[in-house]
Amino acid sequence: MQNHLNFSIMKLIHQSIPLLFMAGLLFANIEKNLQTQFILAEPGDTITIPEGLHSIRGTLSIEGKSDLVIRGQSMDQSILSFSNQDEGAQGISITNSTNITLEGFTVQDTKGDAIKIQYTDGIIFRHVKAEWTGGPKETNGAYGLYPVQCQNVLIENSVSIGASDAGIYVGQSNNIVVRYNTAYDNVAGIEIENSNNAEVYENHSYHNTGGILIFDLPDLVQKKGGNIRVFNNLVESNNLFNFAPPGNIVGKVIPGTGILILACSNVRVYQNTILNNKSVGTGVVSYFMTEEAIKDSLYNPYTADVHIYNNTFDRWAGLPELGYDIGKLLAVKYGRNTPDIIYDGMQDPENSAGLCIQNNDDARFTDLDIEHNFEEWYSPFISNFSEDMSPHNCGREHPLTSSVK
Amino acid sequence: MSRLLGKANYLALLPLLIALLFGGSPIKYAKPKLSDYGFFEGHMANQNPVPGVMPYDVSAELFSDYALKSRFIALPKNQQLVYQKDGTFNFPQESVLIKTFYYPEKFRNSNQGFRLIETRLLINTQEGWTGFPYVWNSEQTEAYLEIAGKRLNVSFIDPAGQLTNFEYSVPNFNQCKGCHVNQSRMIPIGPKVRLLNHDFDYDDGKMNQLEKWNTLGMISGLPRVSSLPHTPDYNDLESGSIEERARALIDINCAHCHRLGAPGETSGLFLNIEETDPTRLGIHKTPVAAGRGSGDLDYTIVPGQPDKSIMVYRMASTDPGIMMPELGRKLVHKEGVELVKKWIKEMEK
Numbered sequence: 001m002q003n004h005l006n007f008s009i010m011k012l013i014h015q016s017i018p019l020l021f022m023a024g025l026l027f028a029n030i031e032k033n034l035q036t037q038f039i040l041a042e043p044g045d046t047i048t049i050p051e052g053l054h055s056i057r058g059t060l061s062i063e064g065k066s067d068l069v070i071r072g073q074s075m076d077q078s079i080l081s082f083s084n085q086d087e088g089a090q091g092i093s094i095t096n097s098t099n100i101t102l103e104g105f106t107v108q109d110t111k112g113d114a115i116k117i118q119y120t121d122g123i124i125f126r127h128v129k130a131e132w133t134g135g136p137k138e139t140n141g142a143y144g145l146y147p148v149q150c151q152n153v154l155i156e157n158s159v160s161i162g163a164s165d166a167g168i169y170v171g172q173s174n175n176i177v178v179r180y181n182t183a184y185d186n187v188a189g190i191e192i193e194n195s196n197n198a199e200v201y202e203n204h205s206y207h208n209t210g211g212i213l214i215f216d217l218p219d220l221v222q223k224k225g226g227n228i229r230v231f232n233n234l235v236e237s238n239n240l241f242n243f244a245p246p247g248n249i250v251g252k253v254i255p256g257t258g259i260l261i262l263a264c265s266n267v268r269v270y271q272n273t274i275l276n277n278k279s280v281g282t283g284v285v286s287y288f289m290t291e292e293a294i295k296d297s298l299y300n301p302y303t304a305d306v307h308i309y310n311n312t313f314d315r316w317a318g319l320p321e322l323g324y325d326i327g328k329l330l331a332v333k334y335g336r337n338t339p340d341i342i343y344d345g346m347q348d349p350e351n352s353a354g355l356c357i358q359n360n361d362d363a364r365f366t367d368l369d370i371e372h373n374f375e376e377w378y379s380p381f382i383s384n385f386s387e388d389m390s391p392h393n394c395g396r397e398h399p400l401t402s403s404v405k
Numbered sequence: 406m407s408r409l410l411g412k413a414n415y416l417a418l419l420p421l422l423i424a425l426l427f428g429g430s431p432i433k434y435a436k437p438k439l440s441d442y443g444f445f446e447g448h449m450a451n452q453n454p455v456p457g458v459m460p461y462d463v464s465a466e467l468f469s470d471y472a473l474k475s476r477f478i479a480l481p482k483n484q485q486l487v488y489q490k491d492g493t494f495n496f497p498q499e500s501v502l503i504k505t506f507y508y509p510e511k512f513r514n515s516n517q518g519f520r521l522i523e524t525r526l527l528i529n530t531q532e533g534w535t536g537f538p539y540v541w542n543s544e545q546t547e548a549y550l551e552i553a554g555k556r557l558n559v560s561f562i563d564p565a566g567q568l569t570n571f572e573y574s575v576p577n578f579n580q581c582k583g584c585h586v587n588q589s590r591m592i593p594i595g596p597k598v599r600l601l602n603h604d605f606d607y608d609d610g611k612m613n614q615l616e617k618w619n620t621l622g623m624i625s626g627l628p629r630v631s632s633l634p635h636t637p638d639y640n641d642l643e644s645g646s647i648e649e650r651a652r653a654l655i656d657i658n659c660a661h662c663h664r665l666g667a668p669g670e671t672s673g674l675f676l677n678i679e680e681t682d683p684t685r686l687g688i689h690k691t692p693v694a695a696g697r698g699s700g701d702l703d704y705t706i707v708p709g710q711p712d713k714s715i716m717v718y719r720m721a722s723t724d725p726g727i728m729m730p731e732l733g734r735k736l737v738h739k740e741g742v743e744l745v746k747k748w749i750k751e752m753e754k
Binding site for chain 1: 432552553554572574577578579580582583586589665668670671673683684685689690691692693694695696697698699700701702703704715724725726728731732735
């Protein structure tokens with residue numbers, strides 16, 4: 001009987017070896033350890049990213065989980081470096097999940113996007129940094145903090161540096177707050193694309209090609225964005241060269257762009273401080289400006305119902321970026337005194353709510369009227385841009401308040 | 406006491422142990438070793454299936470670094486696949502799909518020297534389909550569950566006589582779903598009507614797989630087989646036009662993600678074989694969220710100009726920030742790239 005007992009225990013142990021082996025891996029290497037924890041996590045778990053600079057070779061993924069916190073010691077202490085990445089396009093990929101909080105760590109030098117979240121309801125980034133450490137380069141990954149097709153997104157007190165598309169990018173999502181973040185050395189600092197109900201406030205976006213972009217693009221699953229409020233942001237010196245790989249739509253953004261609204265409707269831009277963006281302090285343009293053909297029959301290429309009010313604009317005298325057509329045009333017409341608010345004049349014919357501009361101190365305005373002004377190659381030289389803001393004074397809708405910053 | 410700890414009882418403890426370790430995770434449905442399932446008889450590496458475990462193949466294959474694959478389906482006793490109008494099947498609970506990835510030492514003489522790398526099980530559990538990767542040991546006697554994936558050095562001599570050394574990557578538990586997903590739920594990719602509708606060399610002679618399964622009572626509601634669609638084998642020059650073969654290739658290699666309801670839909674690029682809209686197929690379509698995957702090119706496909714087409718650029722890359730598919734590939738599928746190039750080359754401008 002004793003033998004039988006021993007034999008059974010031996011067999012039990014033997015049968016359990018693979019399981020024990022897996023448990024042992026929890027202490028083996030950080031990559032396998034984190035990935036294993038991500039796979040085994042239960043609702044309510046907190047998974048800790050230990051202090052240190054950890055080299056990770058493949059995408060870490062979370063799939064189909066709920067109520068998890070992934071927490072490092074701090075942005076500067078817990079760093080996942082993907083500089084030796086040879087597998088997977090992202091640093092961290094989270095899909096089909098609910099209520100995930102990412103907090104207090106950095107993801108560095110991923111080959112593709114740093115942190116991508118898809119099909120997730122409830123995602124919080126807090127004190128999270130995405131960065132490419134070699135400075136702005138075309139070979140950097142596209143997006144830093146990147147929720148797409150998500151609901152209920154909060155990105156706060158986070159940082160993105162060096163993304164070759166957008167540092168903080170929210171796409172095809174709904175119910176979004178992006179606040180207290182810092183973005184620099186990206187092509188786009190912050191971008192909201194084909195998304196609804198977004199508040200973007202008290203962010204500092206500087207030294208990017210474009211500071212804050214609000215875009216609606218064709219051919220996407222979520223067609224239409226709107227109800228977007230951009231306020232109390234400091235958007236300054238976004239004059240970085242555009243290092244987006246050609247082919248990407250963001251590659252068309254002219255260096256020196258503060259805030260750009262492309263083909264979006266129902267947008268409010270107020271109480272921002274928009275300084276020293278050399279080409280387009282704030283632009284409101286249709287998709288026609290991209291000069292791409294529109295084949296999506298459900299797409300609306302116009303802007304409509306955009307209000308720009310109570311902002312502070314300032315820029316030193318200087319030429320806009322001349323490597324881009326729009327820059328050349330502005331330079332020919334305005335020399336070193338580029339206007340602050342630039343509109344392409346393409347009002348949605350099916351939407352009576354137009355562009356509203358109020359109380360932006362002494363900000364200067366121009367309407368390029370691209371529908372009529374660009375029929376011949378020499379048009380720019382004879383064009384009549386309109387600096388008259390009065391068609392865009394929408395009554396007393398927005399009372400004067402002072403800028404927060 | 407001895408009876409309590411008898412063979413039957415300690416086996417009964419195993420699920421408990423697994424449950425303790427893995428709690429509510431679907432991993433509790435997995436057994437620790439491949440042999441625990443009893444799919445094969447004799448030396449397991451020879452993959453001789455027990456009765457009820459049915460071999461099959463698909464006409465167009467996902468490229469997996471030139472690995473060869475064997476496939477089996479095991480249905481629970483007296484249960485059937487239910488034919489669906491869209492050309493898929495409803496699988497009964499506890500259905501298992503078994504796929505083993507292996508390499509011959511030499512492709513030219515593939516009768517000798519096989520090395521089995523991994524066996525992936527797709528099990529239709531109470532919580533839906535779940536994928537479990539098992540990695541073979543170096544003695545080739547057993548394969549063990551590896552939920553966090555694994556990297557293995559693999560070398561083989563390709564059909565051209567070239568020695569290839571590379572690091573093969575077994576996907577982790579989450580990555581299985583990265584491909585096998587639709588509307589957030591996991592689904593099988595291979596066993597669809599159009600991919601099964603061709604002859605298979607059974608022990609008792611050749612027969613159309615759907616006919617065979619139907620004869621064995623494995624399917625209910627199957628229409629007349631001759632009326633059903635068939636995906637060509639893209640490797641077989643005789644099986645269809647260049648366009649048909651190229652569409653078969655991109656369907657099986659890309660459309661599990663690039664399809665409405667799957668992760669690649671964010672890009673607006675839809676590559677499933679049913680897609681007919683030129684823009685959604687990539688023709689003169691600007692890239693979305695491609696980053697440096699665009700390769701400084703403007704469109705996914707430029708008719709007549711494969712070298713200006715992002716699709717070709719990404720298929721021909723092994724850089725993780727550029728390559729497509731994103732996972733499951735360390736080598737370039739040279740023949741696949743050539744086929745897609747030909748297709749784009751002959752496309753009307």
